[in-house]
Amino acid sequence: MKMAKTILDVQDIYTYFYTESGVVEALDGVSFDVYQGEPVGIVGESGCGKTVTAKSTLRILDKNGKTVAGKIIYKGVDLLELPDLQMRKIRGKEIAMIFQDPMTSLNPIFKIDDQMTEVIALHRNCSRREALEYALEALEQVGIADAAARIKDYPHQFSGGQRQRIFIARALALQPSLLIADEPTTALDVTIQAQILELIKEMQKKHGLAMMLITHNLGVVAETTKRVHIFYGGRVVESGPTEDIFIDPKHPYTRALFDSIPSLEKDKHRLATIPGLVPRLINPPKGCRFHPRCKFATEICMRERPPDVIIDKQKGRRVQCHHFEELDLHVDDSTMKERTSIKEET
C-alpha cells in the first residue's frame, strides 16, 4: 500500500464556548487526519462537535468560541498560528466549505452572478470576465440548465437542491485542495441527495480533491468515503477505513449508533436504541463521556478518560475505549444484510 500524504492533521484541539450558563467544552482533545485526495467521513449525532470542528479548522467560530489548545496542520502549516490576512487566503482558495443549510448558505439579496464572480476573481487572480466564464462552467458542471441566463437570478428563485448545487459550484470554481461538506444533503430529498452525492464524488475524483464529509447518514458515509472518524461528546472515539468501521467496529458507541438505523428489512421488530441523550457539554460526564449510555461500562469508565489507542498505524485504525480488547462488536453477515436489503427474500 502506498503511504498517502496527509493534507490536514488535526492534533489534540480543544474548543470552548463561553456562555451565561457556563463553559461548553465542545471539542475536548480532537485528533484526526485527512489524506490528500481522499474522502473522509465525520460521523456522529447532532451536538457532538462536527460543525464546531469544521469551523475551528477554518477559524470561523462564533464570537463566544475559541480554540484554546492544539494544532491544525494544513500542508505543513499550523492554521491556528497564521495571521488573519493569510488565513483569509486559505478560506475558499485552499479549503472550501459547504454548509448544512442550503437556504442560508447563499446571500438572499445578491444575484448568483455577484456572489460567484467576485470571489472567483479574487481567489483565482483573474478578471471579472474570466471569472464569469469559470462561474458558468462550474454551474454547467453541477447541472444548472441555461446557466448563462439563470446566473442573473436571486437565490430564492431556485429550489433547495438547486441552491445547494450552486453553492457547490461556487466552492469548486475556486479549485480548493480540501472541501469540507457539512451535512450537504441532510435537508434534501433522497433523489436530490443522490444527484448531489454523485456530483460531489465526480468532482472529488476529477480534481483529486480531499474531502471531509460531515453527516449522520450512514448510507451516505458507506457510499462516499474511504475512511471515517466517529465523534462523540466532543471527542473522536474511533477512526479507521470505512469498511472496518462498518463491519468490525471497536467502540460500543459506533456499534450502538449503527444498530439504531431503521432496517430496510421488513419485520416490525423494535429498533435498538441507545438509552439516554447525547451529553450536554457543560459539565460533561467524567471519564469516558459515553459511560452513562454504554452497556459495557465499568467503574474505570466513570473515572478515567480512555486513552487513544492506535490499533493499526498503517490503516489509521484508532479507538478510545477502556474495554475494546475484550469486546466483540463484529457485525455478522445477516445483520449487515438486514441493514441494507430493500427487496425481501420470498
Added chain:
Amino acid sequence: MVSTFEEYEVIDLFSGWNPKTDPIINLINLKKWFPISEQSILFSRVVAQIKAVDGVNLFLNKGETLGLVGESGCGKSTTARVTVKLEEPTEGSIYFKGIDIFQPMTREEELAIKRQLQMVFQDPYSSLNPRRMVLDLIKEPFDIHFPDMTYEEKESRVLEILTKVGLEDYHALRYPHEFSGGQRQRIGIARALAIHPEVVLLDEPVSALDVSVQAQILNLLHDLQVEFNLTYMFIAHDLSVIKHVSDRVAVMYLGKIMEMSPTGELFRKTAHPYSVSLLSAIPRPDPRIKMDRIILEGDVPSPINPPSGCPFHPRCYKAQEICSQVTPTLDELEPGHFVACHFPEI
C-alpha cells in the same frame, strides 16, 4: 387500564360503518388548490393555482399504518391537513367511517369527528406555542372537546399521557424551549393522543431527529399504536423509515398517488417507475455494495403548471408519447396493489 371517554360521548354518528369491510378513512379524488392572486388597488384576481393536491385516491384500514412517501412539496402535508379538517378541499371527498366529513353538520357532529382525527405536526420546533406550559398545551384539546370535564380530571389525564410518552410529571410545568427536539416531538404526540383519537396523522414525526432519537420515537409510536388500537397515516420522505413502520405504502408525486400497495409488495414488486427511482436513490449502509442507480435529472416540476398527462413523464426512463397526453388512472393491477402508470413494471 386505558380509560375511555364513553360517558362523554353524546352522539353516535358512525352506526352504518363496518370496521371489518370498510376503510376507516377514504379519500376520493381529493384536490386542494391554492390560488395565487394579483392585487391591485381596484381588484384582486386569481392568476394561477398551486395544485398542491390534485386528485388523490387512498384509503386507510382500521388499525393499520399507511406510509405516505414522496419528495418535498409533493402535497403530503396538505393531504394530511385536509384529512383532519384543518382545511377545506377544493374538490373531492373524505369519508371517515362512512361519513363525508365535509357535508353540512352540527357543531356536535363536527367536534365528534375532529376529536377522532388528530395530527402530529412536521416541525417539533415551531408547532408548539412557545408561551404556553406543557400542561396547558396538552390540556387544550380537553378544553375544546370535553368542556364539562373537571379541571382535576383533565390534569390527571395530562399527567397520564405524559408518562405514556416517556416524560415526567415535572415536565408539565415547563415551556417548549426547555426541551430537546426528541422531547418536543413527544409533547406533540402526547397532545395528539391525549383525547384518544382513532386516527392519527403523523407528519414527518422523526425527520428532524437524530437516528438514535428517531429510533426511540418510532418505538414509542409503535407501543402507543398497540395500546390504543390506533390507525396511523405516517408521512415521511425516508423510505427506510416508511418500510419499517408501514403495513401499506402510498407513493405520492406532484399531488397524485402513483402507487399504493402492501409494504412487502411495494419493495419486492415495485411497479411504478417513480417508485423504482426513489428506491434506487437510497444510499445503502454497507461500504461493500456498489450500485448502479437511476439518478433522476432535474427537480420536481412546479405544482403551478404540472406536466400534462402523467406528471412524472419529463423525468421517467420509460416515458412514451402517450404518457404526456393521457393521465394514467390509479388501477388495481393485482389484489391490493394500485398503480397509476401506462407501462408498469409488473
